[in-house]
Amino acid sequence: MKSFPNPSSLLERLITGFRRFSRNERIRGFSRYGFLVFFSLCGVLSAQAQARYKTLGLEKVNEADTLRWCWADTWTQDGKRALQLAQLYTDLFTQRIQYQSNQVMQGMDAKEALDEQDAYWEGLRKTYQDLLKQDISEEEKADIRKLLAEIDKNKAESKRQVSQQVNNLAQEGRSGNAGVNPADFSDERLLTIKRNLRKYVLGRKIWGFDRVRDFRNGFAAVGYTSDDDFGDRWGFVNREGRLAIPCVWNDVFNFNNHRYYKTSVYDNPQDEDDRPWTSVRKGNLVGMIDTTGRVRVPVRFGFANRAQIVFRQTEKGELAPARDAKTGQWGLINRKGEWKVKPIYKNEEDVEL
Numbered sequence: 001m002k003s004f005p006n007p008s009s010l011l012e013r014l015i016t017g018f019r020r021f022s023r024n025e026r027i028r029g030f031s032r033y034g035f036l037v038f039f040s041l042c043g044v045l046s047a048q049a050q051a052r053y054k055t056l057g058l059e060k061v062n063e064a065d066t067l068r069w070c071w072a073d074t075w076t077q078d079g080k081r082a083l084q085l086a087q088l089y090t091d092l093f094t095q096r097i098q099y100q101s102n103q104v105m106q107g108m109d110a111k112e113a114l115d116e117q118d119a120y121w122e123g124l125r126k127t128y129q130d131l132l133k134q135d136i137s138e139e140e141k142a143d144i145r146k147l148l149a150e151i152d153k154n155k156a157e158s159k160r161q162v163s164q165q166v167n168n169l170a171q172e173g174r175s176g177n178a179g180v181n182p183a184d185f186s187d188e189r190l191l192t193i194k195r196n197l198r199k200y201v202l203g204r205k206i207w208g209f210d211r212v213r214d215f216r217n218g219f220a221a222v223g224y225t226s227d228d229d230f231g232d233r234w235g236f237v238n239r240e241g242r243l244a245i246p247c248v249w250n251d252v253f254n255f256n257n258h259r260y261y262k263t264s265v266y267d268n269p270q271d272e273d274d275r276p277w278t279s280v281r282k283g284n285l286v287g288m289i290d291t292t293g294r295v296r297v298p299v300r301f302g303f304a305n306r307a308q309i310v311f312r313q314t315e316k317g318e319l320a321p322a323r324d325a326k327t328g329q330w331g332l333i334n335r336k337g338e339w340k341v342k343p344i345y346k347n348e349e350d351v352e353l
Contacts, residue, residue: 053215053239054079056086058197058206059093061190066208070201071220071241082200089193096185098176105173110166114159121155203241215239216254217276219291223247230283236291245293251281253308255291279308285325287337298337301325304348309333314353316340321351 054072072082128148132141183189198204211223211232223234224247235247236255255276277288277296287299288309297309302323311320317340319332324343330351331343345351 053202053220054083055212055214055220056082056197056201057212058086058089058194061187061194065191065194067194067206069209069212069222070197070206071203071215071237072201073239078200082197085193085197085200089190089197092185092190092193095180096182096190099180099182099185102173102176105169106177108166108170108173110163113162113166117155117159117162121151121158125151201241202239203237205241207237207243209247213254219244219255221252221254231281234280244291245289249280249282253279297333297335300337301333302328311335312353319353321348321353323348 052073052075054074056070056072058068058070060066060068070082072086073079074083125148128144128151131144194206198206207222209222210225211234213221218239219236221234222237222243223232226232228250231250233247234249234252235243236245236252238244255278277290279286279288280299281303282299284303285299286301286303286309287295288297290296301309302325304323309320309322311318318335319340321330322333322337322343323330327343329343330345330348331339332341332351332353334340341351
């Protein structure tokens with residue numbers, strides 16, 4: 001089995017090599033450029049690690065098919081095989097849709113389209129005739145009579161064009177399906193590929209989630225559509241392909257791995273942190289959970305535009321702006337969800353960190 005480099009060990013070797021590089025008096029002047037190269041390489045490695053776990057979406061074969069999503073570890077032979085099968089499934093499903101589309105075109109009947117043309121032109125004729133009965137000038141009546149005189153000619157030409165278009169589409173459908181064997185993408189064939197695919201994906205399972213996101217920091221957010229007025233139901237699967245956190249939240253963010261950040265965690269998926277928490281929303285209240293699903297910041301703070309709690313390092317420790325659910329006022333909380341600056345501010349930007 002082909003081995004893949006460990007990003008951590010490779011990164012350590014890069015750091016060691018760069019330090020040796022920078023100690024060399026002859027080339028120390030180029031160290032600034034070395035930094036650029038070094039961080040570029042770090043970015044590549046980080047992106048590679050992030051892309052390791054691929055989300056595979058599989059369209060449903062029929063109404064009885066509930067299997068829709070799975071994940072593959074692309075650094076393993078099983079993962080590579082999963083990608084191959086998923087691509088085969090996608091290709092065959094695309095062929096199936098094209099075949100069905102061609103069948104529709106092939107079976108098109110010009111009569112319905114021609115009847116619609118008849119109705120359009122006869123309706124236009126009646127409109128012109130009604131206009132002639134109104135109190136309008138003789139010049140306007142003369143123009144309308146000219147339009148009436150051309151209706152039959154325009155109607156005939158329009159019907160000829162529609163008939164030709166329908167015939168062309170029908171021919172295109174017949175040509176598109178010529179030599180195609182629908183057994184190649186039958187329900188049985190597609191479902192068989194799905195069953196085989198299970199052997200190679202994380203957790204040996206294909207899930208029926210309605211919504212999924214890519215892996216971030218070891219977890220992928222997954223959700224089911226809900227009639228709940230507050231939104232869908234979200235949870236997380238882990239790198240073993242198991243549901244690690246049940247789908248009970250109305251909204252979630254990717255697990256934070258950058259301790260003091262100023263923008264959305266979606267914008268900083270590569271930064272490292274030893275405290276991976278994520279913001280969650282339940283109804284109109286927000287809080288934070290850890291990777292075990294344990295609530296770390298109580299879900300009792302007000303939701304305002306975004307359901308995200310952002311902690312930053314300050315002179316008073318790690319603090320985050322939060323909104324009092326009862327008053328709508330803003331203050332600062334610590335990692336336990338305790339108020340460190342009372343919620344007395346009208347806007348979030350008024351709170352000084």
